[in-house]
Amino acid sequence: xxxxxxxxxxxxxxxxxxxxxxxxxxxxxxxxxxxxxxxxxxxxxxxxxxxxxxxxxxxxxxxxxxxxxxxxxxxxxxxxxxxxxxxxxxxxxxxxxxxxxxxxxxxxxxxxxxxxxxxxxxxxxxxxxxxxxxxxxxxxxxxxxxxxxxxxxxxxxxxxxxxxxxxxxxxxxxxxxxxxxxxxxxxxxxxxxxxxxxxxxxxxxxxxxxxxxxxxxxxxxxxxxxxxxxxxxxxx
Ligand code: F6R
Numbered sequence: 001x002x003x004x005x006x007x008x009x010x011x012x013x014x015x016x017x018x019x020x021x022x023x024x025x026x027x028x029x030x031x032x033x034x035x036x037x038x039x040x041x042x043x044x045x046x047x048x049x050x051x052x053x054x055x056x057x058x059x060x061x062x063x064x065x066x067x068x069x070x071x072x073x074x075x076x077x078x079x080x081x082x083x084x085x086x087x088x089x090x091x092x093x094x095x096x097x098x099x100x101x102x103x104x105x106x107x108x109x110x111x112x113x114x115x116x117x118x119x120x121x122x123x124x125x126x127x128x129x130x131x132x133x134x135x136x137x138x139x140x141x142x143x144x145x146x147x148x149x150x151x152x153x154x155x156x157x158x159x160x161x162x163x164x165x166x167x168x169x170x171x172x173x174x175x176x177x178x179x180x181x182x183x184x185x186x187x188x189x190x191x192x193x194x195x196x197x198x199x200x201x202x203x204x205x206x207x208x209x210x211x212x213x214x215x216x217x218x219x220x221x222x223x224x225x226x227x228x229x230x231x232x233x234x235x236x
Pocket of ligand 1: 034036038040139
């Protein structure tokens with residue numbers, strides 16, 4: 001595991017964007033796995049800057065997002081589809097029909113999960129997966145549990161996740177209690193993984209995940225088994 005520590009969020013965001021842009025430069029038709037949340041925002045704005053400067057072309061890229069809240073449609077301003085459209089997809093030349101986010105409004109969420117995995121598989125899997133980490137150690141919405149779940153599945157969000165994410169909603173009770181999330185199989189089959197985390201609040205859980213025992217109660221610890229993981233942590 002390549003563990004890079006930088007001082008500022010700005011440096012983290014630049015480095016992460018450089019890694020993603022290099023991936024797209026090396027393989028223009030690559031498959032990117034993308035994350036939402038506040039940590040990747042700076043990465044996405046740096047990617048947009050590079051696109052505006054003419055340094056990268058996303059027209060052949062396909063993307064798969066990690067997760068979506070159950071019950072929020074694409075027009076809800078806290079849905080992850082909305083987040084991605086606003087912060088990245090509408091600002092670069094990726095083809096909208098090549099951007100995939102699980103559908104949290106699907107009538108049959110179990111089928112939706114199976115279909116999502118089939119779709120990822122049909123594109124040959126993910127080349128580079130971007131991840132954040134939750135304060136409970138989750139990646140995607142793979143929450144602490146007795147086992148790691150392989151497939152895309154419905155996750156009951158932990159109280160700590162609901163609390164942490166309530167900052168984006170009017171109140172804690174507005175945060176959906178469930179999400180549909182990519183499972184560990186598609187994440188771990190990604191050829192490369194880039195995990196970004198910032199601030200004191202993430203350091204302990206990040207280091208437990210990197211250096212502690214591999215334990216489904218700390219979902220990100222499974223990344224220790226992956227051959228090509230880069231972690232960028234910024235102190236602020
Ligand atoms: C979101 C996701 C989550 C976040 C994590 C950290 O798509 O997969 O695992 O990466 O909750 O969120 P922030 O960056 O808001 O601290």
